[in-house]
Amino acid sequence: xxxxxxxxxxxxxxxxxxxxxxxxxxxxxxxxxxxxxxxxxxxxxxxxxxxxxxxxxxxxxxxxxxxxxxxxxxxxxxxxxxxxxxxxxxxxxxxxxxxxxxxxxxxxxxxxxxxxxxxxxxxxxxxxxxxxxxxxxxxxxxxxxxxxxxxxxxxxxxxxxxxxxxxxxxxxxxxxxxxxxxxxxxxxxxxxxxxxxxxxxxxxxxxxxxxxxxxxxxxxxxxxxxxxxxxxxxxxxxxxxxxxxxxxxxxxxxxxxxxxxxxxxxxxxxxxxxxxxxxxxxxxxxxxxxxxxxxxxxxxxxxxxxxxxxxxxxxxxxxxxxxxxxxxxxxxxxxxxxxxxxxxxxxxxxxxxxxxxxxxxxxxxxxxxxxxxxxxxxxxxxxxxxxxxxxxxxxxxxxxxx
Numbered sequence: 066x067x068x069x070x071x072x073x074x075x076x077x078x079x080x081x082x083x084x085x086x087x088x089x090x091x092x093x094x095x096x097x098x099x100x101x102x103x104x105x106x107x108x109x110x111x112x113x114x115x116x117x118x119x120x121x122x123x124x125x126x127x128x129x130x131x132x133x134x135x136x137x138x139x140x141x142x143x144x145x146x147x148x149x150x151x152x153x154x155x156x157x158x159x160x161x162x163x164x165x166x167x168x169x170x171x172x173x174x175x176x177x178x179x180x181x182x183x184x185x186x187x188x189x190x191x192x193x194x195x196x197x198x199x200x201x202x203x204x205x206x207x208x209x210x211x212x213x214x215x216x217x218x219x220x221x222x223x224x225x226x227x228x229x230x231x232x233x234x235x236x237x238x239x240x241x242x243x244x245x246x247x248x249x250x251x252x253x254x255x256x257x258x259x260x261x262x263x264x265x266x267x268x269x270x271x272x273x274x275x276x277x278x279x280x281x282x283x284x285x286x287x288x289x290x291x292x293x294x295x296x297x298x299x300x301x302x303x304x305x306x307x308x309x310x311x312x313x314x315x316x317x318x319x320x321x322x323x324x325x326x327x328x329x330x331x332x333x334x335x336x337x338x339x340x341x342x343x344x345x346x347x348x349x350x351x352x353x354x355x356x357x358x359x360x361x362x363x364x365x366x367x368x369x370x371x372x373x374x375x376x377x378x379x380x381x382x383x384x385x386x387x388x389x390x391x392x393x394x395x396x397x398x399x400x401x402x403x404x405x406x407x408x409x410x411x412x413x414x415x416x417x418x419x420x421x422x423x424x425x426x427x428x429x430x431x432x433x434x435x436x437x438x439x440x441x442x443x444x445x446x447x448x449x450x451x452x453x454x455x456x457x458x459x460x461x462x463x464x465x466x467x
Contacts, residue, residue: 084207086214091205093262094198095221097157100256101194102225104164107233107249108187109133112171114234115242116180125177132184133191134419140192141411145404148197153204156197158260163190165253171246190253192411199407201263203395212345212392216337219387220330227326279405284397287455288390289413291349294448295356295386296417297424298441302363302376304422309366309434317369324373325380332384340389345396346459348389349452355382357445364438393459 112133113126148156167186173179206214236245279285302325307318336348359379365371394406421441429437 084209086207086210086217088205090262090264091202091214093259094202094205096259097161097194097198097256097263098202098218098222099225100252100259101161101164101191101198102222103229104168104249104253105187105191106226106229107236107245107252108168108171109230109233111233111237111242111245111249112180112184114237115171115175116177125180128177129180129184132181133188134415136185136188137192137195138412138415138419140189141196141408141415144193144196145200145402145408147193148200148404149401152265153197153201154260154263154265156193157201157263158257160190160193160197161253161257161260163187164194165190165250165257168246168250168253171250172243194253195411196404196407199411200403203403203407204400205264208396210341211395212337212340212388213334214337215392215395216333216388219333223326223330279402279409283455283458285394285406285409287451288349288393289409291353291448291452291455292386292390292410293413293417294445295353295383296414297421298356298360298379298445299383300418300421301425301438301441302379303418305425305429305434306363306372306376309429309438310369310372317372321373321376324377325383328377328380329384329387332381333388336385336388337392340392344459345389345393346456348385349393350449350456352382352385352389353445353449353452355379356386357442358382360438360445361442364435364442366434366438 113129116125116129144156164187167183167190171180171183202218203211203215206218233245233249236248280289303322306321310318310321332352336345336352340348356379359375359377359382362371362375362378365375391406391410394410395403398406425437425441428440432440
């Protein structure tokens with residue numbers, strides 16, 4: 066069976082009365098979204114600490130995080146088929162249980178095999194909640210306000226990371242690992258109660274397309290590739306900025322790492338509103354150029370102002386790309402394939418961050434941090450022809466007579 070993908074539709078003229086964005090089903094979805102995010106981020110840095118404290122050292126900490134991310138990526142690729150067979154509610158509820166239940170028994174054993182097993186199960190659970198939940202969320206947002214809605218969803222999903230990540234480490238140090246693990250487990254399990262009130266999507270509306278077919282489709286692979294390139298930089302900044310900047314400027318790193326997600330969040334909101342009115346594809350090339358310019362500024366690692374400005378500019382570009390690429394991909398498929406889009410986009414995010422952190426470390430060891438950042442900016446610009454080609458294709462489809 067051949068599946069035809071839509072190119073981005075022309076910007077939809079605003080009707081006299083726009084459909085409501087925040088509805089009861091979307092609010093219920095926010096409950097499960099907050100539950101999964103809190104559960105995930107509370108333990109993201111705590112589990113490596115727990116693994117390291119069992120005597121495994123830094124290798125154990127890396128193994129715990131590696132197992133979590135490996136299972137997450139694998140789960141993201143397999144979830145669309147699960148959603149197609151069982152629907153959004155079963156997949157989302159099962160993902161929340163897989164994310165929450167293992168956390169309750171994390172500290173039942175300090176054996177490294179047990180910790181890795183818990184991480185693998187939680188990684189699979191998180192992947193299912195992200196992909197199935199993301200597809201369901203997209204189905205709950207009116208097409209006319211897709212960009213704006215995805216920006217709001219990004220804020221709700223990202224807010225727990227700002228609080229839960231540091232709170233988890235602080236709480237483990239003051240109250241121990243077990244209370245933190247139990248709270249993280251309950252956050253996901255309690256959210257299961259919101260799932261029955263959600264719609265189950267449109268399982269019978271059409272045949273869903275697999276992830277491999279999506280990767281072979283330029284209308285989806287091009288924006289995913291561009292976003293993956295920017296996610297690569299996000300992984301680099303989070304991992305290496307504290308090492309690249311002079312130790313005397315640790316305050317600069319803290320400011321930069323605060324401004325980057327703040328700038329991304331603001332840019333997502335702006336991109337959502339602009340994209341709904343003027344089309345999403347036009348935002349991708351500027352987002353890529355801004356991202357590259359920010360990385361190039363960051364290469365001046367001995368200039369505090371340049372580092373802060375560079376990371377902030379990158380945040381703006383990254384926020385534009387986050388919203389525009391996701392909205393663009395959803396606009397090009399039928400609702401039955403929303404799971405595929407969610408899986409591809411999240412795979413690009415997680416794989417990009419992982420590859421970026423690994424590859425940058427190897428390059429920086431040979432060139433030093435400034436040149437490694439400059440080469441990363443050049444790598445980002447190498448993706449610009451892909452973004453421009455996608456923009457031309459989208460505009461030709463919108464105006465076939467031109």
